[in-house]
Amino acid sequence: MGNAMCGEELVEYYLLVEEMDGLLERYGVQVAGFGRTAEIRGITVCQERVLELARTLIRGTVTPLAVQDVVEDFLLD
Numbered sequence: 585m586g587n588a589m590c591g592e593e594l595v596e597y598y599l600l601v602e603e604m605d606g607l608l609e610r611y612g613v614q615v616a617g618f619g620r621t622a623e624i625r626g627i628t629v630c631q632e633r634v635l636e637l638a639r640t641l642i643r644g645t646v647t648p649l650a651v652q653d654v655v656e657d658f659l660l661d
Contacts, residue, residue: 585613585638590645593618597642599634600625613638615651622648624655 585597595617602610602625611634612625628634637658640646646654 586642588642588645590617590647595645595647597638599638602626604629613641613651613655615641615646615648617647618649620648622651624651627655627659 585599587594587596589595595615598614598616600612600614600623602612604610608629609631610626610629611631612623612627613634614621614623616622627637637655640658641651641654644654
């Protein structure tokens, strides 16, 4: 999906896609950096919404430690 520099550390952002019963896809995100990786699966079935989330994560240089909180806040909006 993309990457961003957080200080001197590169943080990488990935889109996760899971097929559901051959009919729908569920989307999630993965964030890797600072020697850690965080995955949040099954956030939404709306590709546009998860792409909006990914742009928010990249713009904010969200790290693996903070991604869960940011996703929760994003879903409340």
